[in-house]
Amino acid sequence: MSAFEQLMAHARETAALDQIAGRLGWDQETMMPRGAAPQRAEESAAIAGVLHARRTDPQVGDWLAAAEAPDEAGAAQLREIRRSFERTARVPADLARALARTTARAQGVWAEARADEDVAAFLPDLKEVVALRREEGQALAQGGDLYDALLEEYEPATSAAQIAETFDTMRPRLVALRSAVLDRPVPQRLEGQFDESAQMKLSRHLARSFGYDMAHGRVDKAVHPFSSGSGLDVRITTRTNPDDPFNCFYSTIHEVGHAAYEQNIDRAYLLTPLGRGVSMGVHESQSRIYENQLGRSRAFTGWLFGQMRAAFGDFGIADEDAFYATVNTVHRGYIRTEADEVQYNLHIMLRFDLERALMAGDLAVDDLEAAWNDRFAADFGYQVDKPSNGCLQDVHWSVGLFGYFPTYALGNVYAGCLYQALRQAVPGLEADLAQGDTAAATGWLADQVQRHGGLYAPREVIARASGIEPGPEPLLDYLEAKFGALYDL
Amino acid sequence: MSAFEQLMAHARETAALDQIAGRLGWDQETMMPRGAAPQRAEESAAIAGVLHARRTDPQVGDWLAAAEAPDEAGAAQLREIRRSFERTARVPADLARALARTTARAQGVWAEARADEDVAAFLPDLKEVVALRREEGQALAQGGDLYDALLEEYEPATSAAQIAETFDTMRPRLVALRSAVLDRPVPQRLEGQFDESAQMKLSRHLARSFGYDMAHGRVDKAVHPFSSGSGLDVRITTRTNPDDPFNCFYSTIHEVGHAAYEQNIDRAYLLTPLGRGVSMGVHESQSRIYENQLGRSRAFTGWLFGQMRAAFGDFGIADEDAFYATVNTVHRGYIRTEADEVQYNLHIMLRFDLERALMAGDLAVDDLEAAWNDRFAADFGYQVDKPSNGCLQDVHWSVGLFGYFPTYALGNVYAGCLYQALRQAVPGLEADLAQGDTAAATGWLADQVQRHGGLYAPREVIARASGIEPGPEPLLDYLEAKFGALYDL
Numbered sequence: 017m018s019a020f021e022q023l024m025a026h027a028r029e030t031a032a033l034d035q036i037a038g039r040l041g042w043d044q045e046t047m048m049p050r051g052a053a054p055q056r057a058e059e060s061a062a063i064a065g066v067l068h069a070r071r072t073d074p075q076v077g078d079w080l081a082a083a084e085a086p087d088e089a090g091a092a093q094l095r096e097i098r099r100s101f102e103r104t105a106r107v108p109a110d111l112a113r114a115l116a117r118t119t120a121r122a123q124g125v126w127a128e129a130r131a132d133e134d135v136a137a138f139l140p141d142l143k144e145v146v147a148l149r150r151e152e153g154q155a156l157a158q159g160g161d162l163y164d165a166l167l168e169e170y171e172p173a174t175s176a177a178q179i180a181e182t183f184d185t186m187r188p189r190l191v192a193l194r195s196a197v198l199d200r201p202v203p204q205r206l207e208g209q210f211d212e213s214a215q216m217k218l219s220r221h222l223a224r225s226f227g228y229d230m231a232h233g234r235v236d237k238a239v240h241p242f243s244s245g246s247g248l249d250v251r252i253t254t255r256t257n258p259d260d261p262f263n264c265f266y267s268t269i270h271e272v273g274h275a276a277y278e279q280n281i282d283r284a285y286l287l288t289p290l291g292r293g294v295s296m297g298v299h300e301s302q303s304r305i306y307e308n309q310l311g312r313s314r315a316f317t318g319w320l321f322g323q324m325r326a327a328f329g330d331f332g333i334a335d336e337d338a339f340y341a342t343v344n345t346v347h348r349g350y351i352r353t354e355a356d357e358v359q360y361n362l363h364i365m366l367r368f369d370l371e372r373a374l375m376a377g378d379l380a381v382d383d384l385e386a387a388w389n390d391r392f393a394a395d396f397g398y399q400v401d402k403p404s405n406g407c408l409q410d411v412h413w414s415v416g417l418f419g420y421f422p423t424y425a426l427g428n429v430y431a432g433c434l435y436q437a438l439r440q441a442v443p444g445l446e447a448d449l450a451q452g453d454t455a456a457a458t459g460w461l462a463d464q465v466q467r468h469g470g471l472y473a474p475r476e477v478i479a480r481a482s483g484i485e486p487g488p489e490p491l492l493d494y495l496e497a498k499f500g501a502l503y504d505l
Numbered sequence: 506m507s508a509f510e511q512l513m514a515h516a517r518e519t520a521a522l523d524q525i526a527g528r529l530g531w532d533q534e535t536m537m538p539r540g541a542a543p544q545r546a547e548e549s550a551a552i553a554g555v556l557h558a559r560r561t562d563p564q565v566g567d568w569l570a571a572a573e574a575p576d577e578a579g580a581a582q583l584r585e586i587r588r589s590f591e592r593t594a595r596v597p598a599d600l601a602r603a604l605a606r607t608t609a610r611a612q613g614v615w616a617e618a619r620a621d622e623d624v625a626a627f628l629p630d631l632k633e634v635v636a637l638r639r640e641e642g643q644a645l646a647q648g649g650d651l652y653d654a655l656l657e658e659y660e661p662a663t664s665a666a667q668i669a670e671t672f673d674t675m676r677p678r679l680v681a682l683r684s685a686v687l688d689r690p691v692p693q694r695l696e697g698q699f700d701e702s703a704q705m706k707l708s709r710h711l712a713r714s715f716g717y718d719m720a721h722g723r724v725d726k727a728v729h730p731f732s733s734g735s736g737l738d739v740r741i742t743t744r745t746n747p748d749d750p751f752n753c754f755y756s757t758i759h760e761v762g763h764a765a766y767e768q769n770i771d772r773a774y775l776l777t778p779l780g781r782g783v784s785m786g787v788h789e790s791q792s793r794i795y796e797n798q799l800g801r802s803r804a805f806t807g808w809l810f811g812q813m814r815a816a817f818g819d820f821g822i823a824d825e826d827a828f829y830a831t832v833n834t835v836h837r838g839y840i841r842t843e844a845d846e847v848q849y850n851l852h853i854m855l856r857f858d859l860e861r862a863l864m865a866g867d868l869a870v871d872d873l874e875a876a877w878n879d880r881f882a883a884d885f886g887y888q889v890d891k892p893s894n895g896c897l898q899d900v901h902w903s904v905g906l907f908g909y910f911p912t913y914a915l916g917n918v919y920a921g922c923l924y925q926a927l928r929q930a931v932p933g934l935e936a937d938l939a940q941g942d943t944a945a946a947t948g949w950l951a952d953q954v955q956r957h958g959g960l961y962a963p964r965e966v967i968a969r970a971s972g973i974e975p976g977p978e979p980l981l982d983y984l985e986a987k988f989g990a991l992y993d994l
Binding site (some may be wrong): 028029032033035036039040043047048049050051052053054055056058059061062063065066229230231232233234247248249251286287 | 517518521522524525528529532536537538539540541542543544545547548550551552554555718719720721722723736737738740775776
């Protein structure tokens, strides 16, 4: 075997073990008996140790030095293997272990602090996480920008400066749109109770209608909706709430976007570094365009209204237009994950600026709560009422995910670019969606974006698919048009 | 860290990875999307490769040479680690790979041949499996008995000669009992259809009533009932058939016996070589005593009759005595897994003699079908009607499990010894069981057998618990007494 072939055989086995580690996570959230947690911690640590040893195996370095790519895909495989190997090699084993241990503990401390509304109880752990991640960032950056080095893990080949510029363009138009909308009358709300097993049934129907392949996936209930796995086994979870069926349906559609991306990657890349979504931003572009541009469109919600009437009877909304307004209500609130399309990115900008300051050493952990609250009041126009609605609301920082938040907003930006191109490419889009038929839309996304997996860099895959250099204008134009019409602006 | 501590740390991580591999198997039979099989094959191969590398790591040999056991349990840990390391080291890596590849393929060929009633289609693969396992047996035996070397994998410290002697004692009394019973009138059968979700509900109730800990386990449906996992996460499966609720209930109770063994092992041995059942024979002793001596007893079936009447209404059986006879019907049949308590061991003896002859080279694979059919006619008094009722009925040989079958009968023998002691130790046993209360019985088994895990050798743990050298007499006495009374002999 050539060095390239040996390297690929090693990478395939690593990818297979990585899939196993992911499935342990899925099992933990869905099927695991509640008393099994301590044993699962040992199991997860054991497989993480195996993966780390494989990823830092010096033989990988030797193979990389000798390997010659046979073609474009082979070159991309080498690029991804080299990137992962060099990153892992730069982080001292002691630091990697300290990060794993500290973040595992900090997540539990965060959950308790959040339940108790007690920021102070979380600060010692957060300080440790921030210090370790800064140390890791310095090791990774090798003299370059620390935050960029962390961002690279989630969104390769994008800089914090680029993101900041994008956000500067977005903020004034989003704020203006939000202000205009909030001056208008509030749409109707859903009324009544929605049977949870009927929600799950319709949820599975929605998943299939969006092209989710049940032969290579399954839908279960979990506390948090998520998608997990790549290739031939990509599972999603959703949740139900008797008062709020939209939470169930749009969680499902969102996760189906992630899952379809993984399911539709070229089978030639199965269990290789190219056989998974190329970045969190591109991943989020798929989940968001499924959920929002398609799932919350006037056409599709018209169809969904009929499905819901059939499943639940009358729920207080008279017609499709009123239903469309209800689905797209812009509302005051504190929680990012519950935010509407207009305000979601404002939440991300807040976190981006705060975590950049934390990583740069410009903001002390002790001052985080005050900084958050001041910023929230400035951005949203009202005061945070309690920490669980403020700086304790997200799990990310407790797990050390600094550099992750901006990928959510990048996903929205990418989705805006893709949607603009999609409307050009599929002229019958509205008519299809009004029938609950997403085949042409999801087929275009599968062909233009999803099948490439890790072949192209994130911005490149979006640029190729949308035909433009990725930027926020298409998203902003779309939001202004949609909410302008909806709220009669 | 001392050599002993380093060795134990390594063993714990290996045990954790082994649990992960087992859980992949569980997932495959219960939850996995049907299109995921090719990817799962890669995942299973990857983790098997990791486990094999760890088990043959030369460092384990160095640690073993230097390690000193701190206590009795430590000595037993070293004994188990040494046994596993020496066995693995004796099998050349090429042979291990050939066995894995060939048995994976042969299992599929067997399943097709069985569906087609085509023995000839299976023979080429079976020849290969037999040849490879003989080669492995020779490598393991190092001049000793080949069959004993294979048996050692499933039932350490027991010889084929010992088993043959036990079987020689059993055969005449079992044959005599069977003949007498089959001359008597046949008990009533169940009538009607039994709702499958009600079967699952009662099945879970039975599992709990036998002490299965749902905080560390779960019950799902699968094609084949099985128990999987050790320690804090031990899951079982069962199956349902609308015509035959006994299949569901007694499969559940059987698997609960296996699972309770794994759940009740001393927590100090969690994720170590002692933290799992010591042998297949001892494992089967637990599943069989739960299923038969307890679950099919007059007292317990009296309680079950009431439960079934409550769940299903009238099903054609008038009273507890008639129900007891129905549960314990001795019937003509071909299939080992469906055999009654009287005839089950006769099936095992047939397989034991045939596979010993195959391994010794005294029986050619080409002659297996004729040998099976002749032997079956001699042992059971009627002719095999088709290969799926004959030599193709069991999966074991296709997977290379030579040496495994006798452990089923040893399990029955051990269960007989334990039950004799249990009746002495728990005088109120019948009264308890008549209330569906197994706590005293299962508590005694947990304390006397299960908690020890791998601490003692198989025959030793049975001898300690039952107070006698394990032998078939208690089982035979129990069967003669039970079926003598049942069938008015």
